[in-house]
Amino acid sequence: xxxxxxxxxxxxxxxxxxxxxxxxxxxxxxxxxxxxxxxxxxxxxxxxxxxxxxxxxxxxxxxxxxxxxxxxxxxxxxxxxxxxxxxxxxxxxxxxxxxxxxxxxxxxxxxxxxxxxxxxxxxxxxxxxxxxxxxxxxxxxxxxxxxxxxxxxxxx
Amino acid sequence: xxxxxxxxxxxxxxxxxxxxxxxxxxxxxxxxxxxxxxxxxxxxxxxxxxxxxxxxxxxxxxxxxxxxxxxxxxxxxxxxxxxxxxxxxxxxxxxxxxxxxxxxxxxxxxxx
Numbered sequence: 001x002x003x004x005x006x007x008x009x010x011x012x013x014x015x016x017x018x019x020x021x022x023x024x025x026x027x028x029x030x031x032x033x034x035x036x037x038x039x040x041x042x043x044x045x046x047x048x049x050x051x052x053x054x055x056x057x058x059x060x061x062x063x064x065x066x067x068x069x070x071x072x073x074x075x076x077x078x079x080x081x082x083x084x085x086x087x088x089x090x091x092x093x094x095x096x097x098x099x100x101x102x103x104x105x106x107x108x109x110x111x112x113x114x115x116x117x118x119x120x121x122x123x124x125x126x127x128x129x130x131x132x133x134x135x136x137x138x139x140x141x142x143x144x145x146x147x148x149x150x151x152x153x154x155x156x
Numbered sequence: 157x158x159x160x161x162x163x164x165x166x167x168x169x170x171x172x173x174x175x176x177x178x179x180x181x182x183x184x185x186x187x188x189x190x191x192x193x194x195x196x197x198x199x200x201x202x203x204x205x206x207x208x209x210x211x212x213x214x215x216x217x218x219x220x221x222x223x224x225x226x227x228x229x230x231x232x233x234x235x236x237x238x239x240x241x242x243x244x245x246x247x248x249x250x251x252x253x254x255x256x257x258x259x260x261x262x263x264x265x266x267x268x
Contacts, residue, residue: 064212
């Protein structure tokens with residue numbers, strides 16, 4: 001049996017000159033292993049709570065959205081390749097919490113995901129991840145390649 | 157995270173409690189417990205989310221597939237104990253229309 005994988009967190013509390021309203025930046029490198037998703041989500045949520053974002057947002061919306069983004073990155077992005085990693089960067093400012101999840105895959109076209117709430121798809125077991133993310137956070141952005149998602153929660 | 161498993165003998169209902177999260181890393185465990193019970197001839201199932209933190213789309217997917225399997229053998233599945241956040245997930249995905257949902261495990265048991 002392999003030893004439990006450790007997650008590394010970098011926490012910077014001094015805002016850089018170019019982003020004076022930045023309070024905290026958390027960086028996390030997550031292995032391609034579905035078994036560590038819960039631990040990674042808890043770690044990020046705890047650090048966000050410590051920075052003072054509303055508990056409900058951190059506890060629920062952020063946790064579910066990050067859980068979805070990590071699973072997508074591991075399963076569809078890195079295709080379960082243990083040699084690959086997922087990088088998570090969380091930036092908490094006075095007004096927003098932004099969570100970026102980047103995998104090492106080829107990317108995908110987020111506009112090509114069908115609506116999982118349509119009657120013909122309602123009883124499908126898969127296909128709700130990105131839909132839930134879009135519903136739970138205030139803004140969702142992708143990079144051009146489609147291997148990095150940025151989820152933004154407004155703190156107000 | 158863990159699952160509790162008991163049988164309500166009076167109603168003949170298998171009651172599963174989800175303690176923690178129902179997500180991509182553990183959904184298969186819940187699925188297997190229900191499939192094993194189906195193989196053993198059980199037909200009535202209650203999944204209690206009173207002690208659940210959050211559910212992701214994989215967890216919802218497992219519930220959808222279990223719902224189908226239980227229906228195929230003329231069984232019955234009820235969900236109970238969803239807090240406001242969890243209920244919101246079912247509403248957003250319109251899965252609240254697919255499941256029989258009760259406020260509490262007691263209410264769900266009474267409804268079998």
